[in-house]
Amino acid sequence: MSRYNFKETEAAWQALWAERRCFAAQEDARRPKYYVLEMFPYPSGRIHMGHVRNYTLGDVVARYKRAKGFNVLHPMGWDAFGLPAENAAMEKKVHPAKWTYDNIATMRAQLKSMGLSLDWEREIATCNPDYYRQQQAMFVDLFEAGLVYRKEASVNWDPVDRTVLANEQVIDGRGWRTGAIVERRKLSQWFFKITAYSEELLTGLQGLDRWPAKVRLMQENWIGRSEGARAFFGLAGRPDRLEIFTTRPDTLFGASFVAIAADHPLANEFGAGDPGLAAFLDECRKTAITAEAIETAEKKGYRTKLEVIHPFDGSWKLPVYVANFVLMEYCTGAIFGCPAHDQRDLDFARKYGLPVTPVVCPPGEDPGSFAIGDTAYLEDGRAINSRFLNGLDVAAAKRAAIQRLVELGVGEGTVHYRLRDWLVSRQRYWGCPIPMIHCEKCGIIPVAKEALPVTLPDDVSFDRPGNPLEHHPTWKQVACPRCGAPARRETDTLDTFVDSSWYFARFCSPKSERPFDPAAVDYWLPIDQYVGGVEHAILHLLYSRFFMRALSRIGLLQLDEPFAGLFTQGMVCHETFRDAAGNWLLPEQTKKTIDGAIVSTIDGSPVVVGRSEKMSKNRKNVVDPSVIIDAYGADTARWFMLSDSPPDRDLEWTTAGVEGAGKFAQRLWRLITERLSALPSAETPMPASIDARCEPLRRVTHKTIAGVTDDIEKFHFNKAVARLYEFVNVITEFVGTNGAQQAIPGCNWALREAFEALTRLIGPMMPHLAEELWRQLGHGQLVMETPWPEADRALTVDDSVTIAVQVNGKLRATIELPRDAAQSVAESAALAEDAVQRALAGKPPRKVIIVPNRIVNVVA
RNA sequence: GCGCACGUGGCGAAAUUGGUAGACGCAUUGGACUUAAAAUCCAAAGGUCGAAAGGCCAUGCCGGUUCGAGUCCGGCCGUGCGCACCA
Numbered sequence: 001m002s003r004y005n006f007k008e009t010e011a012a013w014q015a016l017w018a019e020r021r022c023f024a025a026q027e028d029a030r031r032p033k034y035y036v037l038e039m040f041p042y043p044s045g046r047i048h049m050g051h052v053r054n055y056t057l058g059d060v061v062a063r064y065k066r067a068k069g070f071n072v073l074h075p076m077g078w079d080a081f082g083l084p085a086e087n088a089a090m091e092k093k094v095h096p097a098k099w100t101y102d103n104i105a106t107m108r109a110q111l112k113s114m115g116l117s118l119d120w121e122r123e124i125a126t127c128n129p130d131y132y133r134q135q136q137a138m139f140v141d142l143f144e145a146g147l148v149y150r151k152e153a154s155v156n157w158d159p160v161d162r163t164v165l166a167n168e169q170v171i172d173g174r175g176w177r178t179g180a181i182v183e184r185r186k187l188s189q190w191f192f193k194i195t196a197y198s199e200e201l202l203t204g205l206q207g208l209d210r211w212p213a214k215v216r217l218m219q220e221n222w223i224g225r226s227e228g229a230r231a232f233f234g235l236a237g238r239p240d241r242l243e244i245f246t247t248r249p250d251t252l253f254g255a256s257f258v259a260i261a262a263d264h265p266l267a268n269e270f271g272a273g274d275p276g277l278a279a280f281l282d283e284c285r286k287t288a289i290t291a292e293a294i295e296t297a298e299k300k301g302y303r304t305k306l307e308v309i310h311p312f313d314g315s316w317k318l319p320v321y322v323a324n325f326v327l328m329e330y331c332t333g334a335i336f337g338c339p340a341h342d343q344r345d346l347d348f349a350r351k352y353g354l355p356v357t358p359v360v361c362p363p364g365e366d367p368g369s370f371a372i373g374d375t376a377y378l379e380d381g382r383a384i385n386s387r388f389l390n391g392l393d394v395a396a397a398k399r400a401a402i403q404r405l406v407e408l409g410v411g412e413g414t415v416h417y418r419l420r421d422w423l424v425s426r427q428r429y430w431g432c433p434i435p436m437i438h439c440e441k442c443g444i445i446p447v448a449k450e451a452l453p454v455t456l457p458d459d460v461s462f463d464r465p466g467n468p469l470e471h472h473p474t475w476k477q478v479a480c481p482r483c484g485a486p487a488r489r490e491t492d493t494l495d496t497f498v499d500s501s502w503y504f505a506r507f508c509s510p511k512s513e514r515p516f517d518p519a520a521v522d523y524w525l526p527i528d529q530y531v532g533g534v535e536h537a538i539l540h541l542l543y544s545r546f547f548m549r550a551l552s553r554i555g556l557l558q559l560d561e562p563f564a565g566l567f568t569q570g571m572v573c574h575e576t577f578r579d580a581a582g583n584w585l586l587p588e589q590t591k592k593t594i595d596g597a598i599v600s601t602i603d604g605s606p607v608v609v610g611r612s613e614k615m616s617k618n619r620k621n622v623v624d625p626s627v628i629i630d631a632y633g634a635d636t637a638r639w640f641m642l643s644d645s646p647p648d649r650d651l652e653w654t655t656a657g658v659e660g661a662g663k664f665a666q667r668l669w670r671l672i673t674e675r676l677s678a679l680p681s682a683e684t685p686m687p688a689s690i691d692a693r694c695e696p697l698r699r700v701t702h703k704t705i706a707g708v709t710d711d712i713e714k715f716h717f718n719k720a721v722a723r724l725y726e727f728v729n730v731i732t733e734f735v736g737t738n739g740a741q742q743a744i745p746g747c748n749w750a751l752r753e754a755f756e757a758l759t760r761l762i763g764p765m766m767p768h769l770a771e772e773l774w775r776q777l778g779h780g781q782l783v784m785e786t787p788w789p790e791a792d793r794a795l796t797v798d799d800s801v802t803i804a805v806q807v808n809g810k811l812r813a814t815i816e817l818p819r820d821a822a823q824s825v826a827e828s829a830a831l832a833e834d835a836v837q838r839a840l841a842g843k844p845p846r847k848v849i850i851v852p853n854r855i856v857n858v859v860a
Numbered sequence: 861g862c863g864c865a866c867g868u869g870g871c872g873a874a875a876u877u878g879g880u881a882g883a884c885g886c887a888u889u890g891g892a893c894u895u896a897a898a899a900u901c902c903a904a905a906g907g908u909c910g911a912a913a914g915g916c917c918a919u920g921c922c923g924g925u926u927c928g929a930g931u932c933c934g935g936c937c938g939u940g941c942g943c944a945c946c947a
Contacts, residue, residue, distance in 0.1 A: 172944095217864065218942055226946075246947060259947090299945070325945040335947040344945070418946065537942085644872045644885060652872065656886055663899095664885090670900090722874070722884035729884090804880040809928040811880050835914095849927050855879045859927045 004669035006633030010768040014115055022784060023117045025073040027523045034070035035524045036062045037504055039532030039540070040077045043103035043125075044084055047110045049572040049615055049653060050533070052625045056641045057569055057717070058531045059116045063764035064712050066117070067788035073524050075507040076111065076118045078104050080127035081496045083161055083177065085430045090462045096430040097458070100127055110626055115634045115767050117784070122510045126499035127430070131506065133453030134515040135498065136435040140446040141554040143436075147193045148424075150444060154263070154329070155423055157185040162465055163427045164189055166495060167420050168222075168539045190425040190434060190492065194546045198223055198417040200560070201545055210565035212648070215537045222538050224418025229402050231411035233258055233308035233336070235266075236317055242266065242308055245331040245416055249405065250397030253386035254338040254359035256349055258308050259301060259321045263328035266320075270304045277302055277322065284324045299348060300324050311410040312387070323348070331416055339376065346376040359386045360394060422543065424495045429460055429468040431493030439480035439487040448481050454489070467491055500540055501547035504530075504562060521557045526564045534568035541566070567715055570650040574621040576610035584620035587655075612652055623653055635766035636662040642765055643721040664725070665769055668762070671728065672755050672773050675735060679752045682778035691746035699795050700730045701754045706791035708761045721765070727758060752777070760789050805830040806857040807839040815856075823850045830856040 017023065027033075038058035041051055062074040078100075085096035092099070104125060111118070124131055142148045156165045158175035164187060169176040194201075202223045205216045228247035235242060242258065260267055262284035271278040280302040301321035310316035318336070325344065326335055339349035340358040349356050360381040361367045367384040383389040383397045392400055405411030425434060433454040435447035447454055457475045460468040469475060469491040480487035502515075508524040509517035532540075541563070548559045577585040579600050590598050590607050598607040615622045628637050640661035645651040690698070704727040711720035731754050734747075756777060763770040763783050774783035798819065803826060805813040813833040817826060827848050830836060840860050847859040 214864065214941085221863075221943055224943090224946075228947085244947080248947085323945090326947075327945070330946055332947095337947090342947080344947085416946090418943095534941085646873080649873095654872085654886075657872080660886060667900095718872090719874075719884085725884050802880080806880085806928070809879095809926095814880065838914095847927065849879095851879060855928085857879080857927050 002670065002673060004666055004769065004772075006635060006665070006768065009772050010113075010115060010634055013768045013771045014112065016782075017115075017117070017784075018120075020782075021121075022782070023074065023119045024121050025071065025075075025119050027520060028071050029523070031069070031071040033073065033524060034062075034065040034529075035073045035527045036065065036529045037073075037075065037507070037527050037531070039530070039536065040079050040500070040503060041107065042079045042082055042084070043100055043107055045103050045106070047107050047625055049623060049625055051111075052114065052637060053569055053572055053641050053647075053651065054531060054533070055111065055114060055116050056638045057567070057647050057715075058529075059114075059118075059638075059767075060642065060712065060717060060764040061529050061531070062117050063767060063784060064788070066784065067760070067763065067786065069787065072117075073507070074116075074118055075122040075510075076116075076120065077122075077124040077503055077507065078107075078126065079496065079500050079503070080104065080125040081132075081431045081493075081499055083163075083428060083430065086428060086462065086468075089430075095458070097127065100125075100430075113626070113629050113634060114638070117767070122507050124503065124506055124510050126432075126496070126503060129453045129455050131503075132432040132499070134506070135432050135494070135502070136447070136452050136454060137449055138502075138515060138551065138554070138556070139494070140435055140449065140452075141556075142192070142550055143446055145550075145554050147196065147550050147553065148190065149193065150188060150190050152186060152188045153191075153423075154184050155187050155189055156182040157187075158182055161428075162467075164423060164425065166423045166497070168422075168542070189423050190436075191421040192424050192498075192546070192550070194422045194543075195417060195419055197546055197549050198225070198419050199415075200549060201419075201542065204545065204561055208561060208564075208566070211563070212534075212566065212568055215534065215541065215566065215568060218537045219542055222419065222542065226416050226418075228414065228416065229398075229405060229411055230332070230414045231311050231336070231405055233311060233318070234314075234410075236307040236309055241410075242320075242334055243332045244334045244336050245414070246336060248338065248341065248398070249401040249411075249413075250383060250386075250389060250392075250394055251338040251341050251359050252310070252312060252336070252401055253383075253389065254340045254357045255310065255318060255336045256339055256354045256357065257319050257321055257337040257352075259323035259326050259335050259337055259348075261326040261328040261333035262322055262324065264322070264326075264333045266306065267304075267322045270306055274305065277304060280322060284322070299344065299351075301348060301352060303352070311405060311408065319354075321348075321352070329420075330418070340372045341376050341378060343376045343378075346372065346374075357385055359384060359389075360397075422495075422546070424498055425492035426495055427467040427470070427491075428493055429456065429462075431496060432499060433469070434490045434492050434494060436490040437478055437480060437487050438490065439483065439485060441485055442480055442482045442487075445480060445482050445487075451481075469493070497539060497543050498547075501544045502551065504544070505548070505551075505557065505559075515551075516557050518557070521559070525557070525559055526562050529565040529567065530563040531567045531569060533571070537568070567647070569647050570645065571614040572653055573612045573650050574615050574623065574653045575612050576619050576621045578608045578610060580605050580608075584618075586620045587623060614650075615653070628658060632658055632662045633665070633768075635769045636665050639664065639721070639766055642717040644718055646718050647715055664728075665766065668728065668758070668769065668773070671732065671735075672759070673776055675751070675755075676776060676778075678748055679755070679777070680749055682752075684749060684752070687749055690750060691744060693744050694747035694750035695795075697730070697734050697747065697750050697754055699798070700727060701750075701757050702791045702795035705757055705761065705789045706796045709788070709791070712764065717765070720761075724758070724761060727754075727761075731755075731758070757789050759783060760786060801853045803830075803853065804855045805833055805836055806855060807836055808860055809857060810839070812836050812839050819853060823852070826850050826852075826856050830858060 036058055038054045062072050066072045080100050085100050088094060088099045089096045156170050158165050158178055158180055160178040160180040165175055170182050173181055175182055202225055205219055208216060226247050228245060229249040230243055230245050232241040232243055262281045267281060271281045301323040304320050304322060306320040307317045308320055337345040339346040339356040341360055356372050358370050358372050360377060361370050361384045362377060362381045380394045383392045389397045389400055402413040435452060435454045437445045439445055457472055460472060462468060476489040476491050478487055478489045504527055505516055505521055509520035544562050548562045552558055577590045579585055585600060589601050591601050592598055598609055600607050613619060640658045704723055707723045708720045759770050759773045760783060770783045800816055801819050803815050803817055804811055805815055812835040815829045836858060843860050845858045845860060849857040
């Protein structure tokens, strides 16, 4: 029995693909293009199973589309800047650049062993000065276009990584990488003006019909559009005014107080002359901002000595509170409270004895007697107690109130977005230097384009905490480009999410002297299919959508949406193991004893098996892809990744599953290679007449072609796998299990057809095995150069159909009928069934429902 | 708290979108081959009653619509994800 030697075979085909430059892409106006991309990896050391899944999914698409005749671009690169390199530098005394490039070399070799159809000639690394030089030029252009600015703001500070973070990188009040509770710090920082595109980024989502609805919704919520009005309340006895935002301008006559944030300028001003207020402000600032803290924190206010005047009535004064639930970060940091129609305001009013005036009357209630109890009324109704608004419904009252605000010059209708500008400066070394110079005389001056790139100095030390660029003895000393006086180079570097916001466009012309070659980006963009983890639903995917718009503004390309199709894959999970002391154990440090118990291989002690979780180094529930590829081969690892679980769901890694995949590869090998001698040659045309006994096999072949094609188009790879198993089972049954002698003698041509279809259909999933089988089948051409098989429609539709027969909705029999048989034929055939008659128990059917080619339901 | 998903055998999952629930795989059990094991092949298998034929019960729970519901509607329960003092 011959065994498939995956080790030699995989290496040989990989070498041949590389030698023939099979995956090198070139623009070709005559062919339809297809750009498929997986999110590029951070070179952390070695690839993990998440990478294997991600790149396998993308590679199936790439190879399939190539076979379908598309000109496919499928590149790979490295998201190479980032903090782990600096941490490694501190711990292992190795330079971040060396650490990073060593990791890239390791991971590149690992990826190559997977047999991915990647165009390695386009490989890029974001830490390469050739790459970040372009990014620095973009930064300067964006600065000049007003899309980059520097301002002092209250920002998120991660005390562990010792850098600021963007809003998107703070999750539940904690840094996204470190998990440390972020602090608020007032710092001068660089921002990208993503808010200039709030509306566009929101409406653009509607056109992304090949994105998961979930991701679109998340971005929609993140942008957080709310329509309402801004209104000005005059400060009693002062010339200035207080600006508030509300979504309910129709309830202005129900106002009973105004509340401002503790960080509001007015709060600070009054705190100076009011020790009680000063103490309250202190208390507010100390309150943590984690989810739990917010959940439990009591809603508190402090009544200031300030009063404001109602925008609609100069004689109506309202008290001003400082309240701990009003956020300076959101909108103007000031609200008006309408207790009758907002639950939080109601609680507040009850607590501090403020009036509760209903101004919206529910339908059916008497306006004269309607009163609010413990629950605010939030629904629609008619305006009451609201002078000129009385009688209007909520929507009309909103419009009328806004109109009056405008007439009186005390406000206007407005749209507010939750999205904040993107804070991009980081106080770290291993990132793209921000090409700016601070001159005492001239201010902030961009580095001249000719002087780019501003490269990172090599001679840095990580001996003390903080930014090594800041500590460098000479690097930041520079002459002002404008006046020549001694000036200071910007020592902040860019958020690595900037690097990843345009890498996919750089792949179109990775060696261009300009950021992009216009012909190349015109040809390849947008990306037809992007594949990656859902954890980037907001961060990377939103930033990139913004960045393409910003780059279009400065004329580098013309593109709004970079990712026409998006697929978010699930995680790779594995059981977790701990020993008696609670220490995590690697899967290979555990074994199953004869009686089924799991014990440690270190000391034989019992192991506690925990629930399956995402593979992570912390929990040690990881399996090294290289170990698997060495033991089972890349094709087997890929096949397992594709079987069983739908790609968008989490996948449970099991040794048994991988072994099953390996067995299938061997089974395929035997099935085909053991019967080669019986087959007609590869060039034999279809015989003029084919033995009727071959038809069942031919039908299954063509149905499988049609089914697998449809499954791949829809990303239902697990179903494609199941279908191929079924196909193999059918072929096996057809040929018998003891070699070729049992096959129907006249059907060798049909058998070759089945084998060839099978080989081509597994090509995207198990490319090496497919190539080898294709060669064994006598083909000189590569299977990856062979067009995708076409199903013969005449063979995918059966002449007869199995119809279910129900009595009162319960299955009683099945009948075989010619396709599209007359309803009367179906009815009499159904009624002729014994089981049907038994179920009817002699009663005549009241009604017979017939769905052609599907079902007959007899109603008794 | 708000929003969005999802709940199907021992396990991963299918189910042509309202029409034969459990395809396919894993694990399991029996058998063949073998001195034996591995590998391979064949077969069984949702639960339950039954010797069998066959019946009944089964898609988280409770209702509803329908000739017919895993699929649609309403209400619970549970899990996961996102956002969260959002004005």
